[in-house]
Amino acid sequence: MPQMNLVQAINDALKTEMRHDPTVLVLGEDVGVNGGVFRATESLYKEFGPDRSIDTPLSEAGIVGTAIGMALNGLKPVAEIQFDGFLAPAFDHIISHAARIRWRSRGRFHVPLVIRAPYGGGIRGPELHSESPEAHYAHTPGLKVVIPSNPYDAKGLLIAAIRDPDPVIYLEPKRLYRAFRAEVPEGDYIVPIGKARVAREGSHVTVICWGAMVPVALGTAEKMSAQNVSVEVIDLRTLVPLDVETVIESVKKTGRVVILHEAPKTCGFGSELAALVNDRAFEYLQAPIVRVTGPDVTIPTAQLEDYYLPDVGRCVRGINKVLSY
């Protein structure tokens, strides 16, 4: 099986699906000739030409708005927004249109659109290149929110997203783009949307995470195992619809929960998880849930970025906190 890094797996997913389905196309800034600033759309232009690998004007509302129009007229656009921070200019089209057209039309129209964007910190980016906006989209009914954490999932989830009849916000942990390689099957397969993955089994405490926080959680679990603490790591893979069963099952088993995410704490997706655990496993909780997250500040640029991002040390602290309660 070929070894790929995460961005290659994404590229492979796009290729696979574009070969398979002639209505699939990619559009965005620099996605054509240049192959994308992260090379996620590398060589699509050569293979599929300018009509299916479309360099657009610099205009995020334009990209998402026209992609919606394409989607309702029979195409399956995969729109790339160059960086997380530039989803904001397309926000209105995402939340007021993509998310609502099925609803607005009573199912007569729907929007099989994927919006891909690199997200999160850790690459020493300039401002607005390191945001984690997943909670905005998780709070918007009508959208699905998918975040892979490894090459295998990245490909399988992206193919699933393209085939999904609903609009999918597909956030790519850019810090993992080239972090490691893993086996990725050639050709066609999907990882179903809505299914979490138990990335590591454990019995003392559950760490719930996604994207670039998954390796942090796994590193923490490894470290804690030396102290005979058994950490279960759940990689959500999909925030909406959430695999609530896998989460709650794990919490019932361990009775202790740490939620780990990069976004600022207040109103992050972590608070939803905390509320859900409260709803469904209150009596199993042996300690208050701990959220290990970015603080409620704008994520700093390169020099101080590491002070913002949750790391193994902070995750260890969180685990010790729930264990010592």
Add this chain to the structure above:
Amino acid sequence: MPQMNLVQAINDALKTEMRHDPTVLVLGEDVGVNGGVFRATESLYKEFGPDRSIDTPLSEAGIVGTAIGMALNGLKPVAEIQFDGFLAPAFDHIISHAARIRWRSRGRFHVPLVIRAPYGGGIRGPELHSESPEAHYAHTPGLKVVIPSNPYDAKGLLIAAIRDPDPVIYLEPKRLYRAFRAEVPEGDYIVPIGKARVAREGSHVTVICWGAMVPVALGTAEKMSAQNVSVEVIDLRTLVPLDVETVIESVKKTGRVVILHEAPKTCGFGSELAALVNDRAFEYLQAPIVRVTGPDVTIPTAQLEDYYLPDVGRCVRGINKVLSY
């Protein structure tokens, strides 16, 4: 003391502050000659003229973006966005600029800007006229989020917001605009940002709410008192910065919590409150927190709207649920 309804109190706050401070001005769609579609800016045009009561082109990014420019050049703009649903086109300027300019400039510049928008359901509005987007802004560091629930607070909080050196998202429960009148002092006073109000004292259960849900909570409390259930109602008034002390104090007293809001449940501000209560009063909780909220759907237009909105009956159910645990 004069009796005013909520929208009159807002109008009065604007007048008071514009008389008091010549750098204060209002801008937005139809706010000048027409006095605002809800008449919140009524007669400002006559008193302060077209330069301080500015009809803008139909362009929300334009309104907020230019208001940011005015704010950094010494003015204190109060921007009106005509309806909650039309905050989305200005989203980028709110979250990427208004919220960040103090940070970006290391305090050299700041944005004393108030963005007013009517929000929430209950007026049988067309689509995108009944949204509750507070969680988007609560999740954005650098913004303050203020929501009044009565005429007195509306005036005092708005004056406080205008004087605040930071950008304030000021959401007005449009359903309460003309729902009732109350005494509002003439002239100058503030209700401090960051202070919640115990709207009714009680001992068995705490209901946390804001905006148009406050009368629902109070109605519920009244109803429950007939059954000898004593409900404490906390009107947050400010979501960010949150008056966490008042909330936690109440929870410690009652041990039972219902959170009531109009926005969809997933990732609503209610999940943050649930997570915070978990953080700080876990051992006091005698039952899982119950969230009584809008479901995870697009709020319906007129005919089915009431099926979406939390009402006394649903709040009663929530209270019974925490009580019967």
Add this chain to the structure above:
Amino acid sequence: MAAKATIAQREPLVPFIQILGPDGMANPTDVVELGLKPHDFKALYRWMVAARLFDERALALQRQGRLGTYAPVLGQEAAQVGSAYALTPEDWLFPSYREHAALAMRGQSWLQLLMFWGGSEEGNRIPEGVKNFMVCVPIATQILHAVGAAWAAKMKSEKSCAIVYFGDGATSEGDFHEGLNFAGVFQAPVVFFCQNNQYAISVPRTRQTASQTIAQKAIAYGFEGIQVDGNDVFAVYKVTKEALEKARAGGGPTLIEAVTYRLTHHTTADDWTRYRPAEEVEMWKQKDPIKRLKLYLEKQGLWSESEEAKLIEELKAEIAQAVTQYEALPKRPVEDIFQYMYSEMPWNLKEQLQELKEYLAEHGGDLPKE
């Protein structure tokens, strides 16, 4: 410096097209060139009158509390009917919220329009086979969707176009710009149809933009802009048809500015007397698009008072029937709220629906009266 000749001193940068004057007079060759037959003239007239009668009925219903806030067509009938008449069933139509005339011509029933303005999402359920898009509440956003749909048609080598309706106010939104710019770059087969009715609620056109005309904004996108008398159904038909043909032939987009006037309130929630003088409204009443076509038809011997009476009677009956149906509609089930969010209902919606049903059941099947 060489740029001293400013824009303002220039000749108009776009043509202004008029065929049928306010007096009902038209140059016969211009009319012949339209390629329309007497039955077409009558059809145009019929739709315009229908729109006006529907407006009247809807306003009355609203005042009686039987309909929600309503946005009237009054004064803009020629702009809508003339343009929609030029469409083929293959073409896509993207409305704003004021195009009842155009939507009715394109297979949406009066009943559906009443349902929409009565506050039911069902009013937006486009009939199968009809290529309209739903009413769009947020200003200007539909422009981008239309461009995308037209662009997709081009990619699929279909011969269909898209027409998108919007107001003068909409031209100030970023979406207008991004949409027209994409259309120019990708030569999408789309017609941008601006009904410049001189106001965006209370804000006059002159406050909306310092541009002399809206049509000339096309210059920024490298394609053609045309101003047309929006109260002249012939001229509107002509420019729209030509723009559609050009688009179909690969000639790219066109921006049409139909100069017209909203003769009444923005919606039933508005009061125009707060922001415009009565004389202005009176002046525009003289340019009434329906009166104008009627005069023409009469002069051509194509129309009589008895035909007029019959038409009005027929249309009133048609609309009255829709009103009866509308008022007899049963309430929609609460499932409606949940079932159009996703292709399949996720667990949280299932639970929330269940919870709502339990709550209703506890109160005899419906919300408690408070």
Add this chain to the structure above:
Amino acid sequence: MAAKATIAQREPLVPFIQILGPDGMANPTDVVELGLKPHDFKALYRWMVAARLFDERALALQRQGRLGTYAPVLGQEAAQVGSAYALTPEDWLFPSYREHAALAMRGQSWLQLLMFWGGSEEGNRIPEGVKNFMVCVPIATQILHAVGAAWAAKMKSEKSCAIVYFGDGATSEGDFHEGLNFAGVFQAPVVFFCQNNQYAISVPRTRQTASQTIAQKAIAYGFEGIQVDGNDVFAVYKVTKEALEKARAGGGPTLIEAVTYRLTHHTTADDWTRYRPAEEVEMWKQKDPIKRLKLYLEKQGLWSESEEAKLIEELKAEIAQAVTQYEALPKRPVEDIFQYMYSEMPWNLKEQLQELKEYLAEHGGDLPKE
């Protein structure tokens, strides 16, 4: 129809201004009319050379891993220096992220520029008394802020203007449109300065818009648009100064399109060879703005090789000193992350800062090495 004469067939709709040709030749009267003295010419030259030397140094630092991703000025020196030279200290300057030359001229030190590109927010701390705004990463958003600031100046009856810099790509964003439209309507004293360097990363100008020129987009907003040779520092100075004077006199905004070229990568993270032919770059090297002014100065007897050598030595020393300072800077304290969010730190930030400090203290005062 009357509109058959399409835009494309028209004469250019905006003037194109050039004074100093690629050969260093200029019409003497045109030069005299600039009102510049020899020391001004030398100052212009000095800043352009400084920008190029700073670029070189920054690129070298980046390659050695001592600086983050960097966006070079190379090729655009005349556009930036010519325009910024026309400003008074009272005027506001709103940069994008590529205006190091303009910012340096306006009181921002090389050290600060290095700090910014080295990934410290401190690089954005505008010195007191300097009316620059911070580097703006999201494309085109600063346009609206500039309009607001200029409009406020007008309201306060100040005689200051705002200039805002952006690229050809920025003209596709909705914010460009909304900003220019507001400026037209409110006659804000603002100069929109577009450095059309022919590319937005890999996307060529022709893909960005079907408009023949960017300058003609001003027609959509009812004010003047001018194209200028962006590699001609004299012409750039002239049109900017006139636009500023017009704005100050109440004449409203101007859109200036400076036609120039980015001679290297978009940033250090980019590779231009992927999307443009080497010949194109070579062709533009012939139009080098610095070479051009140098030729002129030499022809006028205002410049010698020894002066050149001295200038370069001085500037290199100045920049080297900034680099030394930059590299000696202590790390910023973690409080930096928390203290600029609000006028007063709310409880949650205080707690989170406290938590972070405790964590660092547990690891000897800094993050653990992993």
